Amino acid sequence: LIPVLLATTITDLPELVVVTVATENTDGLKRLLESAKAFDINIEVLGLGEKWNGGDTRIEQGGGQKIRILSDWIEKYKDASDTMIMFVDAYDVVFNADSTTILRKFFEHYSEKRLLFGAEPFCWPDQSLAPEYPIVEFGKRFLNSGLFMGYGPEMHKILKLKSVEDKDDDQLYYTMIYLDEKLRKELNMDLDSMSKIFQNLNGVIEDVELQFKEDGTPEAYNAAYNTKPLIVHGNGPSKSHLNYLGNYLGNRWNSQLGCRTCGLEVKESEEVPLIALNLFISKPIPFIEEVLQKIAEFDYPKEKIALYIYNNQPFSIKNIQDFLQKHGKSYYTKRVINGVTEIGDREARNEAIEWNKARNVEFAFLMDGDAYFSEPKVIKDLIQYSKTYDVGIIAPMIGQPGKLFTNFWGAIAANGYYARSEDYMAIVKGNRVGYWNVPFITSAVLFNKEKLEAMKDAYSYNKNLDPDMSMCKFARDNGHFLYIDNEKYYGFLIVSDEYAETVTEGKWHPEMWQIFENRELWEARYIHPGYHKIMEPEHVVDQACPDVYDFPLMSERFCEELIEEMEGFGRWSDGSNNDKRLAGGYENVPTRDIHMNQVGFERQWLYFMDTYVRPVQEKTFIGYYHQPVESNMMFVVRYKPEEQPSLRPHHDASTFSIDIALNKKGRDYEGGGVRYIRYNCTVPADEVGYAMMFPGRLTHLHEGLATTKGTRYIMVSFINP
Numbered sequence: 170l171i172p173v174l175l176a177t178t179i180t181d182l183p184e185l186v187v188v189t190v191a192t193e194n195t196d197g198l199k200r201l202l203e204s205a206k207a208f209d210i211n212i213e214v215l216g217l218g219e220k221w222n223g224g225d226t227r228i229e230q231g232g233g234q235k236i237r238i239l240s241d242w243i244e245k246y247k248d249a250s251d252t253m254i255m256f257v258d259a260y261d262v263v264f265n266a267d268s269t270t271i272l273r274k275f276f277e278h279y280s281e282k283r284l285l286f287g288a289e290p291f292c293w294p295d296q297s298l299a300p301e302y303p304i305v306e307f308g309k310r311f312l313n314s315g316l317f318m319g320y321g322p323e324m325h326k327i328l329k330l331k332s333v334e335d336k337d338d339d340q341l342y343y344t345m346i347y348l349d350e351k352l353r354k355e356l357n358m359d360l361d362s363m364s365k366i367f368q369n370l371n372g373v374i375e376d377v378e379l380q381f382k383e384d385g386t387p388e389a390y391n392a393a394y395n396t397k398p399l400i401v402h403g404n405g406p407s408k409s410h411l412n413y414l415g416n417y418l419g420n421r422w423n424s425q426l427g428c429r430t431c432g433l434e435v436k437e438s439e440e441v442p443l444i445a446l447n448l449f450i451s452k453p454i455p456f457i458e459e460v461l462q463k464i465a466e467f468d469y470p471k472e473k474i475a476l477y478i479y480n481n482q483p484f485s486i487k488n489i490q491d492f493l494q495k496h497g498k499s500y501y502t503k504r505v506i507n508g509v510t511e512i513g514d515r516e517a518r519n520e521a522i523e524w525n526k527a528r529n530v531e532f533a534f535l536m537d538g539d540a541y542f543s544e545p546k547v548i549k550d551l552i553q554y555s556k557t558y559d560v561g562i563i564a565p566m567i568g569q570p571g572k573l574f575t576n577f578w579g580a581i582a583a584n585g586y587y588a589r590s591e592d593y594m595a596i597v598k599g600n601r602v603g604y605w606n607v608p609f610i611t612s613a614v615l616f617n618k619e620k621l622e623a624m625k626d627a628y629s630y631n632k633n634l635d636p637d638m639s640m641c642k643f644a645r646d647n648g649h650f651l652y653i654d655n656e657k658y659y660g661f662l663i664v665s666d667e668y669a670e671t672v673t674e675g676k677w678h679p680e681m682w683q684i685f686e687n688r689e690l691w692e693a694r695y696i697h698p699g700y701h702k703i704m705e706p707e708h709v710v711d712q713a714c715p716d717v718y719d720f721p722l723m724s725e726r727f728c729e730e731l732i733e734e735m736e737g738f739g740r741w742s743d744g745s746n747n748d749k750r751l752a753g754g755y756e757n758v759p760t761r762d763i764h765m766n767q768v769g770f771e772r773q774w775l776y777f778m779d780t781y782v783r784p785v786q787e788k789t790f791i792g793y794y795h796q797p798v799e800s801n802m803m804f805v806v807r808y809k810p811e812e813q814p815s816l817r818p819h820h821d822a823s824t825f826s827i828d829i830a831l832n833k834k835g836r837d838y839e840g841g842g843v844r845y846i847r848y849n850c851t852v853p854a855d856e857v858g859y860a861m862m863f864p865g866r867l868t869h870l871h872e873g874l875a876t877t878k879g880t881r882y883i884m885v886s887f888i889n890p
């Protein structure tokens with residue numbers, strides 16, 4: 170034990186020189202260098218700008234070029250027997266320790282050795298060599314060439330032993346040397362079979378998990394061998410798992426302190442670059458009008474935006490036209506495909522990329538029609554993130570309100586589809602905040618110029634996949650990292666799953682039916698802007714007559730659209746006492762009306778009343794609770810002189826009722842109003858969207874006064890019969 174302890178005192182440690190080969194400055198190389206820099210390790214990068222002749226290492230043999238480049242470089246360390254050299258692959262490696270820690274581990278476990286390679290469970294690239302490998306008691310038996318270290322002379326020797334072609338396989342090269350017992354002994358070589366220092370992830374991703382020390386520092390933990398490897402390599406198909414670990418390791422994220430690399434540098438004076446904004450509407454989506462409104466409100470000068478719109482949905486054509494009429498001229502330039510078109514969504518996206526490139530934009534934002542951004546700074550922020558974090562592809566996290574469905578995947582299954590990552594919930598719920606390298610992003614994505622260049626035909630890279638999945642697969646396969654950012658709330662995803670059915674049911678205003686799916690947008694469009702005020706605790710609700718409360722409830726737009734739906738449906742009752750729609754078949758006080766259940770709006774209306782009307786009742790008629798509200802008499806009534814102008818005095822079959830004025834006196838009709846006979850009190854009931862709420866059965870005998878001109882519409886609900 171004594172020599173080991175001596176050797177591990179800091180002063181005795183040799184110098185550690187870390188080197189890699191990377192022909193291109195990829196996202197993977199950037200990540201490697203960042204992680205090393207976090208531990209004050211400087212990595213020498215060889216081969217930048219060289220043409221890669223080393224083959225596609227993902228699927229075939231190759232990598233000999235790395236040896237060729239290294240063997241030129243190693244010359245200067247030929248006699249450096251006190252220098253420790255470490256080679257790491259460039260594109261899929263992350264550091265999680267400083268030099269001292271790495272060297273100490275080496276001396277703790279391998280003090281007698283001169284060369285140490287990482288190990289893996291696969292005998293790659295030549296399976297038939299497996300039996301020739303020495304047996305190991307514990308740990309992985311086979312050599313991996315992506316991570317290794319050794320003293321100068323031995324490194325020199327191993328790199329010069331045989332001649333190599335660029336296209337030869339580097340792993341096979343080292344393997345053949347290792348399998349030669351004489352050479353193995355001479356070079357004093359070993360494998361780090363239990364991942365005390367080097368962790369190759371392929372084949373063992375289940376064994377390697379993320380842990381945090383007491384001070385919050387992230388660590389990789391190998392549960393199979395109870396070790397904490399210091400350098401992690403996502404070799405072969407394990408790259409996605411490395412991307413996940415790499416979001417934390419390298420001091421990127423600390424469980425006490427959060428994201429260590431986050432935070433926007435605000436440079437106000439900078440010139441605003443020309444960007445492209447691309448919108449795709451390729452399926453029926455409700456509330457496109459609101460989405461466009463938010464786009465118009467983006468905090469980015471329109472004269473600096475090249476606008477590309479693709480819409481193949483008949484229902485959204487008018488929205489696009491209105492938007493363009495209002496704002497079209499303000500944009501720098503635009504291309505619009507609006508309506509029935511030969512061009513599919515996939516082709517449109519590819520075309521948009523090329524159109525964006527031709528406009529020479531600095532950034533391109535591609536968003537789908539179901540991405541609703543309440544934060545107008547979304548593009549500005551993403552650009553800033555992209556610059557500050559040096560990431561070329563980034564999406565703002567948005568999800569369906571109250572659900573776990575968002576626009577990213579934390580992990581990907583072997584079949585290429587969604588898998589839930591350990592941290593998915595934490596990211597979605599905002600318990601972990603930052604920017605995350607993930608396998609799939611969609612709905613709204615920003616590309617910087619360099620990535621835009623790289624994305625040619627990415628949406629048709631794999632035509633068996635949806636366009637967004639194809640783009641992400643293209644990115645993954647070509648080493649482009651996809652980031653999702655959840656540092657701020659930007660908006661949400663509109664729910665459109667079943668909207669196609671609503672649209673095809675021949676409704677004029679299908680969004681009216683969206684109260685369950687898209688409550689926030691529904692409320693903003695259809696609830697009266699004055700409603701929330703009356704719900705403030707100190708606000709006293711007006712009484713138009715004794716115990717007849719009068720308050721703003723529905724927006725004018727709702728009232729207009731409801732009338733249009735009813736007139737469009739058109740099957741008004743005949744006003745006689747015989748009414749087949751009722752259980753008894755008899756109506757004592759008949760009106761000309763259409764019931765909510767006739768237009769499939771019953772469920773929605775009951776929910777609406779329970780959510781928005783019941784609280785007003787509880788505030789005014791205190792002490793009465795009935796939840797949820799019940800009703801089977803909910804209908805729109807039409808009064809006109811030539812049909813039925815008025816209604817004789819009656820009680821309602823309800824505990825309380827609401828009557829909502831749907832149109833405007835003076836403009837649409839003359840006359841009207843309601844008289845409460847016991848109080849000899851008349852309410853004009855002529856403010857559009859206002860509801861009159863009154864007791865039904867005993868005290869409030871009332872009559873509908875004659876409409877003398879035009880048509881008056883009201884919406885009546887008998888609540889809790």
Ligand code: UDX
Pocket residue numbers: 189190191192193216221223226227231232235257258259260261313314315316339340403404405406
């Ligand atoms: C695995 C082994 O770990 C690796 O040592 C061996 O060369 C091939 O099999 P893998 O991690 O799957 O490699 O491949 P990848 O990381 O894509 O490529 C290996 C390394 O070659 C890169 O990390 C990088 O250092 C270098 N390389 C690869 C380039 O410099 N340019 C390229 O175009 C491709």
